[in-house]
Amino acid sequence: MTRRNNKDEGKLKSEFTEKIMLWTRSLVKMLSSAAILVGILNVGGMLAETIAIRPQPNYNKVLSGRSGGNVATNDCGFIANSPNHVITLAADIDSMEIKVEVEGGEPTLLIDGPDGRFCTRAINGEADITGYWPAGDYKINIGNSDISSQYSYTLSIRQ
Numbered sequence: 001m002t003r004r005n006n007k008d009e010g011k012l013k014s015e016f017t018e019k020i021m022l023w024t025r026s027l028v029k030m031l032s033s034a035a036i037l038v039g040i041l042n043v044g045g046m047l048a049e050t051i052a053i054r055p056q057p058n059y060n061k062v063l064s065g066r067s068g069g070n071v072a073t074n075d076c077g078f079i080a081n082s083p084n085h086v087i088t089l090a091a092d093i094d095s096m097e098i099k100v101e102v103e104g105g106e107p108t109l110l111i112d113g114p115d116g117r118f119c120t121r122a123i124n125g126e127a128d129i130t131g132y133w134p135a136g137d138y139k140i141n142i143g144n145s146d147i148s149s150q151y152s153y154t155l156s157i158r159q
Contacts, residue, residue: 048083048139051157054090059159067100067107067151068144076110076119078147083112083139085155091135097158099128100142105151113138121145 051061069080100109102125109127110119114136120127142153 048086050086050088050137052088052090053093053096053157055093056159059096059157061157063155063157065142065153065155067102067105067142067153068147068149069141070147072147073110073119073143076141077108077121077143077145079108079110079141079143084142085140087138087140087157089133089135089138093133093159095131095159096133097128097130097156098140099126099156099158100153101126101156102142102151102153105149106145107151107153108141108143108145110141110143111138112141 051063053059053061063085065084067084068078071079071081073079098109098111100107100122102122104125106122106125107127108119108121109129110117111129112118113133115134118129120129140155142155144150
């Protein structure tokens with residue numbers, strides 16, 4: 001059996017501490033790179049919060065944000081790189097309305113969900129989609145007809 005002296009133990013502790021510090025620096029670099037990558041992938045919009053909705057009489061939710069973006073669609077104007085909002089329906093909803101209102105612009109309302117992709121353009125600053133909504137995830141984009149415009153909007157979800 002060999003005995004270690006205090007000098008050897010001190011050296012081992014120092015080497016161990018140095019390895020931990022190197023590992024920590026590497027981890028911090030990886031996390032920083034991941035955060036930068038998320039920012040790059042999300043240019044033009046913040047990551048949308050997912051809103052869970054279940055069938056509920058008199059449900060009313062009001063959200064807000066800025067319309068538009070730099071991604072051209074074929075049928076729904078210009079939208080952000082990521083959805084403005086995401087909703088998850090836990091069950092089918094027989095009747096629900098999603099409506100966007102903008103002052104000073106003509107927004108588009110693009111909804112991509114389990115039963116397809118739907119776009120409606122505003123009339124007098126309002127656009128809405130009403131009807132039956134099957135359970136699932138829905139990405140909601142509030143766009144504009146031209147790339148240079150952005151407007152504050154109010155989005156209402158009602159059952």
